[in-house]
Amino acid sequence: MQKQLLFLIITTTTLCFSQKKKTVLKGILKDKLGVIKNANILNLNTKEGTFSNDSGNFSITISVDDVLQISTIQHHTKKITISKNIFQQKNITIKMHTKSHVLNEVEIKRHNLSGNLLIDIKKTPKDTISELVYKMMDGIKSMKLDEIMNMPTGSDEIHLSKSAAPGIPNVFTDGIKLYSGSIGGGYEKKRREERKRLEQKEQFPDKLLRDFGKHFFYSELKIPKEKYYHFIEYCSHTNVEVLFHNKKLFEVIELLKKESMSYLQIINKK
Structure with a gap:
């Protein structure tokens, strides 16, 4: 009985330790125009965050099942769940989609111009x-x-009819x-x-x-x-x-x- 209980404790501890194992994930952000710099990357589980550099690269600490949130002003926010495959590769390329901005309607009024x-x-x-x-x-x-x-002569025009008195320099x-x-x-x-x-x-x-x-x-x-x-x-x-x-x-x-x-x-x- 004691041996079984000891084995159960060791197994549970090992599983817990393996679940909390962490590594550093390196990634790059891209869109259809090229790399994305100054994007915000946040680990929603650990509340740790970072930014992509001028080359679009970033690095952040992760564990399996962590959720990364990537957001910029010009792109749609994206969330990625860390799988075992991503955890083992320790490298990822993330493609973002740019936002589409709809311009306000412009009314073109009629005119009487002939073109000549x-x-x-x-x-x-x-x-x-x-x-x-x-x-x-x-x-x-x-x-x-x-x-x-x-x-x-109006009050605002008097200065035009008379020369100003010389001041003391x-x-x-x-x-x-x-x-x-x-x-x-x-x-x-x-x-x-x-x-x-x-x-x-x-x-x-x-x-x-x-x-x-x-x-x-x-x-x-x-x-x-x-x-x-x-x-x-x-x-x-x-x-x-x-x-x-x-x-x-x-x-x-x-x-x-x-x-x-x-x-x-x-x-x-x-």
Whole structure:
């Protein structure tokens, strides 16, 4: 009786030991595009996990009947039960299936385009500064010059009619001149601002002609085509450039209309 009991204990211990035997499984993850890196491999039985490297390889401790869960954002999650064959081979290749992403439905609305570029261009609505200028011109054509000149200046336009008072560049304390910032940095900043101002001044006539249109200058204001740049130079003593860069189009039109009258009188006397 005692011998039988001892044999039973030894047999049970051996079986338990064999069931808990562990080994390291090496594997590689692949899909139809190649290897899969940074995938999450988790042993659901032992709660131990790892990640696949840049070559798709990984290694993890397993036992027979353990369940491995492999998951990534781009692939369907996969579970593999460790069989005796996998346990003995200690190597496995796992193929993953990529997820299919369904795009939202896109509604294509009907249009009246014919496919002929020359015809469709004429049908396409335009929204240009030139058209805005023509609409504004219709509203002021009937106004007399005196009425235009006597229009009140808005609170947001006062700075355009008066030059700003010069500020005090530095402060003196006990005979020592104080500066804010580095001298070299301030000098370079001033040079950049001056260069930018000169570029804007050089490009101003062309921008004005492009945005307002040739019809406005040559037909509405009756400026001779060959005198256009001469006329803009004639207007340089005004604040037309400042008004233009601040998108004060109504004021620009008024000013150009006024200056064109005196300009035409001068050139016609020659």
